[in-house]
Amino acid sequence: MQRTLHMLWHQGELNAPPWIQKNFQRVRELNPDYEVIIHDRQSVRKVLDGSRINFPSDIKIQNLSDIFRMTLLMEGGIWLDASAFLTKPLSQWVPQKLEESDFLAFSYNDNWRLPLSNWFLAAKADSLIMNRWFDAARSYWNSDFVAADEETNRRLLSGNPFEFMKLGGPSRNRVYPYFWSHFLFGHLIQSDKEFAEEWRLVSSPSSERAHLVQFELRKRSHSTKNKLKYRIAELLNRKNLRLKDKGLLMSSPIQKLDWRMDIDIDYWSSLAEVQSS
Known part of the structure; x- marks a missing residue:
């Protein structure tokens, strides 16, 4: 498989929030055997100019990013969101997973609407799943969508x-949903027998486990009362708190964080380093 790792910050790496910049650096340090490319709006425009996908000029950045990652992975490689925190190097788990299939993504159990997460994707250049998903995307989009x-x-x-979305019919609803790419994937599982069979071969890590740290951080910051409880726990028994956090962190090879949150990435990095040493 091509050892290229794609990430994106639309305004450019140096304009990302400080913890995102540290995460970019962490990804590079953990994966010296991968070419790590941090894309920006210029490279997005350059790649999508040749994609032959007819999307609207005012498309939301998040949905443009969906198209961008799918286009890149037609050549094979790995996509990782800027806010995805690796708990171990890619070489320790991705190549092994891709021995079983030509595609890899985290998945939700029994969710036919959102069968996968797209903040991490890996594909071989000849991936049937990636090719048919991309073809479905190209057929779906129209420049007059809102x-x-x-x-x-x-x-x-x-x-x-x-x-x-009126999938499977002669025309499309011109209103596109935020999770359009996930819904397309789910529709392909139901409508394309060969696609569904390939997806069954994918050894997908759990999306639920990959959100445990984010859910915990949201719970702690939900109210002033919760913030105070967390601060008291930290002062009274920091060791136990670190053990709990490490357990959450290492339950998945990636923890999907939220770029809008104020993440103490140095703290979480220290827990991952203790685990791997």
Whole structure:
């Protein structure tokens, strides 16, 4: 498999929040055997100019990033979101997973609407899954599409997104949902027998486990009361707190964090280093 790792900060690496910049550096240090490329808006534009995907000019950045990562991985390689925290080097688990299939992603158990996460993706250059997913994306987009509002996006997480998007029919709903690429993937599992069989071969790590640290941080910062409880626990028994945090952290080879949060990446990095030593 091609040992190229793609990441993105639209405004450029040096304009990313400080903890994101540290995360970029951490990824490089953990993976000296990979070519790590930090993309920006210029490289996005350059790559997508040749993608033949007819997306609207005012497409949301997050959805543009979906198309960008899919286009890159048609050549093979790995995609990692800027806010994804590696708990171990890629070489310790990705090549082994890709011996079983030509594609890898984290997945949710029994979620037909959102069968996978796309903040980490790995594919071989000849991946059937990647090729058909990309072809479906190219067929789906139209330049006159407009983004769905927040209420519609929330409703689709418990509704039928395939009907909303009019997948499988002669025309498309011109309102595109935030999770359009996940819904396309789910529709392919249901409508393409060969695609579904390939997906069954993928040894997917758990998306639920990959969000444990983010969920814990949200819980701690949810209220002033929670912040105070966490601070008291830290002062009274820092060792126990570190053991708990390390357990959460190392439950997955990646922890998906939120770039909008103020992450103490030095603290979490120290826990990962203790575990790997």
